[in-house]
Amino acid sequence: MDKSLIFDKLQKKSENLEIIENLYADDIFANYYHSIVDQDALLEDDIDEYKQFFDKKMAVLEVGSGTGRVFNPLFNEGYNIFGLEPAKEMAEHIAYEGRERIYKLTLQEIEKFPLKDIEVIIIPATSVSLFSHEEFFDFLKKVKETQPNIKKIIFDFLKEEFFEATSGTIQATYVNNEKFYSVNFFDKAKERVIYNLVSSQKIGVSVKYLYSYSVLEKIFESLDLSLNLVRELDNYAMVEGVFHE
Incomplete structure (x- = not known):
């Protein structure tokens, strides 16, 4: 395990904890996310915003369904929604009747997705940050090549200003009477943001990539796609990408 992925003030504590390199593939952390899923004020109305871009007849694909915060309702x-969620620990919280619509695939494996009638893709909860710019470019390119009916992709992201303002600040949260600690911090090159989530038994790691509207605009333009701003706050933005014929 690369020790640089552990926040310096948590280094000593981590010596007595099990280190989980992908915190989303862990029961304790999956339960944590399922429990706090509705507590993020930034995402308070995002489901209604996504609904503006599709109706019940259209085939919708959610990338990163997680514990079902968006998928279930x-x-x-x-x-007519389908989902990608590679972590079985997260997918166990998906509505039982809908689990056959969840595919254990990552964004990087979109070419393996068997359905070819998707019209709208959504990536909620700023999950796009889990993928590098190159991975996201490849994903869009494959979608354009393999989904003949695709019209739009809607997703959100946290701006660099958010991470700069919160970097190094350890926060405590109680979930089911257990105390969890979390912190974001930049890597040495300031190219990625590392997220640590700590329980009494484990410390989990997630690596995130920085996005901005200008970065995304270049990615979309290089694929002959257009990009529109849907919602913008000081530290947050939701965007719509439009696929051309």
């Missing part, structure tokens, strides 16, 4: 309301 849309599925239960009768939307």
Whole structure:
């Protein structure tokens, strides 16, 4: 395990903890996310915003369904939604009746997705940051090549200003009477943001990549796609990418 992925103030504590290199593939951390799923004020109305871009007849693919925060209500309301979620620990919280619509694939494996009638893709909860710019470019390129009916992709991201303002600040959260600590910090090159989540038994790691509207605009333009701003706050933005014929 690369020790640089552990925040310096947590280094000593981590010596007595099990280190989870992908915190999303862990039962304790999956339960944590399922429990706090509705506590992020930035995402308070995002489901209603996504609904503006599709109706119940359209085939929608959610990348990174997680514990079902977005997938479950849309599925239960009768939307024709499918999902990608590689971590079985997260997917165990998906509505039982909808689990056959969840594919254990990552964004990088989109060419393996068997359905070819997707019209809209959504990537909620700023999950695009889990993928490098090169991976996201390749994903869009493959979608353009393999999904003949694709019209739009809608996703959100946290701006660099958010990470600069919160970097190195350890926060505590109680979930089911257990105390969790979390912190974001930049790597030495300031090219990535490392996230640590700590329970009484384990410390989990997630590596994130920085996005901005200008970076995304270049990616979309290079693929002959257009990009529109849907919502913007000081530290947050939601965008719509449009696929051309």
